[in-house]
């Protein structure tokens with residue numbers, strides 16, 4: 001893989017051969033529970049990565065443009081609270097994707113002569129290759145050490161090999177793809193793996209006009225619909241299943257009270273799907289829950305920091321006030 005520093009051998013990409021059995025277990029367990037569901041972490045095969053890159057560019061999906069504005073136009077506001085000259089540090093990005101926004105921060109850190117390595121983590125080996133290639137082309141002097149894997153497995157491996165101060169990035173509102181309970185557990189687990197003085201920069205999509213939120217996930221181009229259906233196609237291909245994609249329709253809801261925006265695929269008829277020999281029955285109009293994308297208030301974000309062992313030391317919003325990158329310091 002081009003653009004990867006020699007240290008990459010310390011943190012080898014995990015073998016994809018582990019995927020099918022846990023993938024199969026997760027799929028069967030989700031489809032046999034009373035409210036059928038699929039885990040959104042499996043959206044990102046190569047086709048899913050490409051579809052998500054198109055979603056990020058589409059007019060209705062405001063999130064990427066808002067966070068890009070913060071990273072491009074307010075880079076110093078974001079970076080100064082990170083104390084980049086205090087000591088050498090590892091900049092670890094969880095669920096890095098193609099890293100387009102992060103590039104602005106990396107460029108700033110290079111120009112400020114900060115002593116750092118960039119460690120992107122993603123479950124998709126394909127998107128890490130795209131990211132590494134992009135950085136090789138645009139910022140060849142940045143020391144990039146990618147790790148493929150689930151957030152905590154990868155972070156654990158990184159912690160075992162580095163004693164440096166850690167600055168974690170968790171961008172793109174990935175945090176919104178968790179239930180309230182999972183989100184709180186996730187932040188507490190992150191905090192338990194960090195040392196006092198380490199920092200976490202998280203992207204939060206803020207509560208706003210409900211129509212704007214709904215349109216972002218029910219876009220005119222039908223990209224979110226395709227993105228959801230792609231997971232059924234992936235299950236067909238990788239787990240020997242027989243989903244008929246034409247028998248499912250995408251349906252999106254947004255509850256402005258709780259801030260939960262939910263994606264479903266609705267079975268259009270009574271049908272049976274076979275997955276690795278297991279028969280799953282769907283009733284007509286039965287919902288298959290695909291993903292939640294939660295929206296936050298400023299108070300929600302500060303409360304989450306407090307209950308997870310962090311203090312919020314800074315926040316940067318885009319000009320419309322639709323998106324926030326919060327900087328949290330791990331408490332003593």
Ligand SMILES: C[S@@+](CC[C@H](N)C(=O)[O-])C[C@H]1O[C@@H](n2cnc3c(N)ncnc32)[C@H](O)[C@@H]1O
Pocket residue numbers: 040041044052094095096097098099100121122123124127149150151170171172173174
């Ligand atoms: C919504 S995209 C956002 C990408 C990037 N953070 C951004 O803001 O553009 C989510 C990314 O997280 C990765 N991802 C999802 N679940 C993951 C998990 N459990 N562990 C590691 N990566 C994960 C996906 O492969 C995908 O690249």
